[in-house]
Amino acid sequence: MQPPAGSQVSRVPAQRTPPEQLAPPAPAPAPARPKRRLRTVLAVVAGVLALLCVGGAVVGFVLYDRATAPDRSAPDVVVANYIQTFLVDRNDTKAQEFTCASGADLDAVRALRTELEQREANFNVVVKVSWGPLARAKDGEGESVTTTLAISSSSNGQPRSSRREVWRFHVVNKDGWRVCGGSKVG
DSSP states (O other): OOOOOOOOOOSSSSOOOOOGSSSSOOOOOOOOOOOHHHHHHHHHHHHHHHHHHHHHHHHHHHHHHHHHSSSOHHHHHHHHHHHHHIISSHHHHHGGGGOOSSOOOHHHHHHHHHHHHHHHHHHHOOOEEEOOOEEEEETEEEEEEEEEEEEEEETTEEEEEEEEEEEEEEEESSSHHHHHHHEEEO
């Protein structure tokens, strides 16, 4: 291309610098970072799943705790649970969950259980205990619960003997109702 007329540009051909003397070419711009959309989505999903797992563990613990906690909500309920665990299941450890920590007068109930165990050993029978309706009454600092225990024995599926005894249990409300005394009436 020719320079325009009247220009001050020389008409001498341009001289070029040899390539070995040229400055190195400018580095190419860094490529744009690809969007990390997948990584972000995975991180969010993992976070939500972790929160759901922790929440589920907490809910599971609370439900388990409520399901396995002894029911000491009312005097008659605690007496029924105590009779079941101490006289029927004969589980001393579980029965302690329903009794007063100190000052309990349960010697008569322990004597009854000892008598039942001795009858089983001496006469080769199975002794079963059941109870009737539970009657509540105010009793000083707590309540008394009266019921009739039905005590029966059998051998090889055949009934051998049975008797009924009226029992009164003293219960107090100390962090839930607890049995603090028990005795035969009459």
